[in-house]
Amino acid sequence: MKLLTAAQTRALDEGTLQAQGISSLELMERAATALLNWLLDTLHPAYATPFHILCGPGNNGGDGLALARLLHQAGYQPRVWLLPATKHSADFTANRRQLPTDVPCQELRAGHLPAWPAGAVVVDALFGTGLSRPLTGLAAEVVAHLNQCPALRIAVDMPSGLLADAPQPADSPVVQAHYTLAFELPKLAFLLPGNAAAVGEWAVLPIGLDAEVIHKTPVDNYLIEDNLLRGRLPKRPRFSHKGTFGHALLLAGSHGKLGAAVLAAGACLRGGVGLLTVRVPQVGYSVLQATVPEAMCLPDPAPAFLTALPDLTPYAAVGIGPGLGQADESRTVLQQLLETARVPLVLDADALNLLGTHRELLDLLPPDTVLTPHPKEFERLMGEPARDDYHRLEQLRGFARQHRSYCLLKGAYSALATPDGTVYFNTTGNPGMATGGSGDVLTGLLLALRADKRLSPLDAALLGLYAHGRAGDLAARETGEAGLVAGDLVRCIGPALQELTTDTRALLP
Known part of the structure; x- marks a missing residue:
């Protein structure tokens, strides 16, 4: 619309x-x-x-x-x-x-x-x-x-x-x-x-x-409706295998923040990724193995935070940021990722905070990178506060154009700016999603969709944004808004995506 x-x-x-x-x-x-x-x-x-x-x-x-x-x-x-x-x-x-x-x-x-x-x-x-x-x-x-x-x-x-x-x-x-x-x-x-x-x-x-x-x-601004997205998520072929839907790498977690890695990993799996490897510090190895058994765990040499970037050859997309922390060694991991990655990236949370602190790294962002800041993280990325809502919107549009990226500013009516300067406002979601971990779930879901090579960068970003909010709406029906927690979003991702999947029966005359 x-x-x-x-x-x-x-x-x-x-x-x-x-x-x-x-x-x-x-x-x-x-x-x-x-x-x-x-x-x-x-x-x-x-x-x-x-x-x-x-x-x-x-x-x-x-x-x-x-x-x-x-x-x-x-x-x-x-x-x-x-x-x-x-x-x-x-x-x-x-x-x-x-x-x-x-x-x-x-x-x-x-x-x-x-x-x-x-x-x-x-x-x-x-x-x-x-x-x-x-x-x-x-x-x-x-x-x-x-x-x-x-x-x-x-x-x-x-x-x-x-x-x-x-x-x-x-x-x-x-x-x-x-x-x-x-x-x-x-x-x-x-x-x-x-x-x-x-x-x-x-x-x-x-x-x-x-x-x-x-x-x-x-126009430069659109409001996302379900009829814009319905059918953009392809139906899964009967003879699919794990490789059909991509192998994703998630770099996440630090001492005391492993829950973010767990939530993002769960969302990535529920988002339909074929394979998921999660890189966590050694302190997170047993946690990940116990809570997300469907994911493979690749522990970092260090005990409390990430210090080394693994070989990226096997992966179709990489996500980084949930619970990462801001240690210098983790900043080095982020820099190495930006310099060497040849696959789609999703950046959130502490990856964004590191970019805001070390703004010279912004010039390393590969084209079509997805960034998912909340307003304070976006302010750090810009290096200055917005004068008003309209100025923030122009900042968002300019950032996406300058860095050839998809920048998703989270909040009510989350706004996705694209590399051509178009902005899409989301219609799904509710105030119950204003709870710790909701952003980590979004990161995992977007990572799964970016690993699926059948989807364009724009379709993946729009589907992730809309389905994340829709999962929140489905969850709130069961828990109420006040009782909603991020884990409820993970559980409802599957039904939210199913609503948007191509149904070949709809193509019949």
């Missing part, structure tokens, strides 16, 4: 009108109908539920006026509140004329704003994606007042005051919506952590915007 800018969204609306031969009022009616259906299907409101529709002077306000009319026709008693303005859009004016006379409609007044009580539904249709500057004056007062009211707040397309394509100025007023309802496509702003309190839960309402126009619109 594409993520469009505000300008592209306006162009999509215009393109839809031309392609489908409809008027802007007809398109607005579709939007208002979609809003009505969502409200009725999701909230199941009683007819006595107080609906308050806040309308600005533009097309966002026109959506609100059309919604008020449809609510009235459905048997509800909405009340409309207008933001005073000297100019209104043509579609606002047309819908204002169509509003039944028995729908209460009055202007908002500074210092005399209504109390929107608990049990009421307030629909924010003040400003949409076209807003280019922070709210001031009465609009800012209305938003601040609304945020203090106990009513349910629902934003139309965008919470009023939130900028669609730019960082939010400090302390600028923004509606703190409980729900944001976007038309046809989500907005990039929904996926950035600094906007979470304003956006709340969001949903996309189809309104028939033209698919061909969307297809032809070039």
Whole structure:
């Protein structure tokens, strides 16, 4: 699913009108109908539920006026509140004329704003994606007042005051919506952590915007959906053998951090690798043999951390980092790996911390390396903090381009930047995955997929990212989010991948 800018969204609306031969009022009616259906299907409101529709002077306000009319026709008693303005859009004016006379409609007044009580539904249709500057004056007062009211707040397309394509100025007023309802496509702003309190839960309402126009619109940002990935993981041939799916090497673990190696190894095996060898310090030998018997253990000469890189000839992919530690000897192992590897690499955890400390090693990254930093690890890789969410996104895009790598920034809506600068945001996962070891599981899963030569680097990264989150969602069904631990993710990787496997029956006519 594409993520469009505000300008592209306006162009999509215009393109839809031309392609489908409809008027802007007809398109607005579709939007208002979609809003009505969502409200009725999701909230199941009683007819006595107080609906308050806040309308600005533009097309966002026109959506609100059309919604008020449809609510009235459905048997509800909405009340409309207008933001005073000297100019209104043509579609606002047309819908204002169509509003039944028995729908209460009055202007908002500074210092005399209504109390929107608990049990009421307030629909924010003040400003949409076209807003280019922070709210001031009465609009800012209305938003601040609304945020203090106990009513349910629902934003139309965008919470009023939130900028669609730019960082939010400090302390600028923004509606703190409980729900944001976007038309046809989500907005990039929904996926950035600094906007979470304003956006709340969001949903996309189809309104028939033209698919061909969307297809032809070039974008740098995508939202991953299962239909993008379904079928990209090939079905296993009947006459497969261990070598079909690759032999992976995992360099992980140090004294006190062997659990990371165990989790990553388990995830790699559940991810479908043909063979797995795990290089751990000697202190981890018996641990690995007992906890992950399906993996071969190759102990390092040193007792507590890794000091020597084994011969890489047998391996189809190498992962390094979980529980590695940051000893100088381990840094040397990482450097030797970067200098000599001719197979795909997956770097995480302490491998990233070593890169951040010894940033000259970044120039050694082989093309198509996968890196999986969390925000603080990414800050160390960059050598500077991001100014805001948009700056961090551009840093991520620039890092992937510069180092010809796949850089996966972990978090809610984890973002995968590719060597061509495209960024894919993930839709799976839940807050229960915010627990120690989740990243180690991701490393192991990605390592298994990179060892499978049937997959392109992009497909392997996308499948790993999506299936990791999906495993978390499947696990949370059983344990709840609070009770989820990283080992639950390992157990659910298989079912998550199975959902994405090619089913040849789907190819039949």
